[in-house]
Amino acid sequence: MPRVLHQLKVDLGDRSYPIIIGQGLLGTSDLSSYVAGSQVMIVTNETIAPLYLERAKECFPGKTVDSVVLPDGERYKNWEVLNLIFDALLEKRHTRKTTLVALGGGVVGDMTGFAAACYQRGVPFIQIPTTLLSQVDSSVGGKTGINHPLGKNMIGAFHQPEAVLIDTDSLLTLPPREVSAGIAEVIKYGLIRDVDFLAWLEGNIDGLVDRQPEVLAEAIYRSCVCKAEVVALDEREGGLRAILNLGHTFGHAIETFAGYGNWLHGEAVGTGMIMAADLSEREGMINAEQLETVRALILRAGLPALPPQNMTPEDFLNLMAVDKKNVDGQLRLVLLQAVGNAVVTSKAASGNLDATLTHFCQRQ
Ligand SMILES: NC(=O)c1ccc[n+]([C@@H]2O[C@H](COP(=O)([O-])OP(=O)(O)OC[C@H]3O[C@@H](n4cnc5c(N)ncnc54)[C@H](O)[C@@H]3O)[C@@H](O)[C@H]2O)c1
Ligand SMILES: O=C(O)C(=O)C[C@@H](O)[C@H](O)[C@H](O)COP(=O)(O)O
Numbered sequence: 175m176p177r178v179l180h181q182l183k184v185d186l187g188d189r190s191y192p193i194i195i196g197q198g199l200l201g202t203s204d205l206s207s208y209v210a211g212s213q214v215m216i217v218t219n220e221t222i223a224p225l226y227l228e229r230a231k232e233c234f235p236g237k238t239v240d241s242v243v244l245p246d247g248e249r250y251k252n253w254e255v256l257n258l259i260f261d262a263l264l265e266k267r268h269t270r271k272t273t274l275v276a277l278g279g280g281v282v283g284d285m286t287g288f289a290a291a292c293y294q295r296g297v298p299f300i301q302i303p304t305t306l307l308s309q310v311d312s313s314v315g316g317k318t319g320i321n322h323p324l325g326k327n328m329i330g331a332f333h334q335p336e337a338v339l340i341d342t343d344s345l346l347t348l349p350p351r352e353v354s355a356g357i358a359e360v361i362k363y364g365l366i367r368d369v370d371f372l373a374w375l376e377g378n379i380d381g382l383v384d385r386q387p388e389v390l391a392e393a394i395y396r397s398c399v400c401k402a403e404v405v406a407l408d409e410r411e412g413g414l415r416a417i418l419n420l421g422h423t424f425g426h427a428i429e430t431f432a433g434y435g436n437w438l439h440g441e442a443v444g445t446g447m448i449m450a451a452d453l454s455e456r457e458g459m460i461n462a463e464q465l466e467t468v469r470a471l472i473l474r475a476g477l478p479a480l481p482p483q484n485m486t487p488e489d490f491l492n493l494m495a496v497d498k499k500n501v502d503g504q505l506r507l508v509l510l511q512a513v514g515n516a517v518v519t520s521k522a523a524s525g526n527l528d529a530t531l532t533h534f535c536q537r538q
């Protein structure tokens with residue numbers, strides 16, 4: 175039996191949209207009311223298509239539904255593969271009235287959203303996220319884009335979806351490593367803005383790893399509430415929204431260094447959050463016990479706590495120099511001034527940053 179468990183709104187005035195969270199929703203929900211025209215193009219990948227494409231088509235009764243299936247992997251989040259979406263749209267004569275649908279994880283979501291932002295100067299899109307990470311983070315907030323060999327998510331656009339449909343049942347087919355990657359972004363919300371959620375996570379992290387349905391639904395809901403609040407306050411990252419980047423300055427450097435393949439985004443963010451906490455401790459912003467709280471939670475989620483073995487402090491500094499948060503060549507980092515309270519700062523002492531990088535690269 176399909177069950178809607180939670181519904182919330184991302185409040186952006188006339189561009190507001192719902193996030194619908196529940197069980198058994200894929201194939202049973204009618205999303206046609208979010209489609210202005212008569213045509214839909216579902217974008218998915220070769221892993222997800224056999225699992226969920228037919229059911230996703232059922233969500234658009236009365237519409238003409240086409241689909242395009244992309245290769246699977248972060249390394250395909252690039253221009254060449256983005257073009258496959260445009261090829262399919264043009265070959266099938268799709269117009270400005272077409273709605274794109276992202277069926278998949280964050281890679282499919284980011285690419286579909288970017289294609290929607292660009293196709294014929296902008297068409298609407300809907301998010302149907304199927305990984306934990308995409309359900310708690312990437313499907314909400316309208317950041318879309320692709321990677322460049324020299325930097326993560328370097329080419330993109332802000333483009334908000336019309337609706338987000340989250341079916342927690344789709345997580346049952348997800349590999350365990352991908353569940354852990356998603357938990358990294360869940361922990362992030364507790365660390366940046368919600369100390370009560372962090373306490374809840376400390377008590378429920380094992381249930382989350384085990385995919386207990388009620389624990390999953392609660393974690394997804396509370397994560398989406400946090401993300402929706404931050405996005406509503408600062409849609410285009412003029413200030414506050416940058417806290418959603420906790421661990422990402424280090425994490426994106428790891429992903430780029432690893433060539434967008436061996437390290438999952440969530441894994442890199444997990445390690446990056448420990449590194450950010452370590453630097454926060456060196457800066458006197460949190461104490462050793464709080465640093466250990468962060469590290470322990472990341473480890474309990476099954477995430478790595480150290481960067482790639484062959485990565486040096488120089489590698490980090492070179493890659494972090496192209497981070498989108500930087501201003502006038504100055505590195506800006508998200509640090510913790512308490513567990514549950516993040517701040518964006520360019521004031522971290524370079525000696526402390528060097529000490530953090532050396533510490534982690536020597537694998538102590
Ligand atoms: N736009 C944003 O705000 C935002 C936020 C966080 C992350 N991201 C981006 O999201 C990407 C990471 O997303 P991700 O972690 O979802 O990775 P992903 O999209 O690569 O999906 C992970 C893997 O799981 C497979 N998969 C997806 N759903 C499945 C299911 N239900 N059952 C079985 N397999 C399934 C995928 O095919 C893939 O192999 C990164 O590119 C990251 O930069 C964007
Ligand atoms: O939505 C946001 O804002 C985020 O920063 C969420 C992050 O988890 C996500 O990885 C995002 O894609 C990072 O954006 P970027 O602009 O730093 O590449």
Ligand SMILES: [Zn+2]
Pocket residue numbers: 311359422439443
């Ligand atoms: Zn992220």
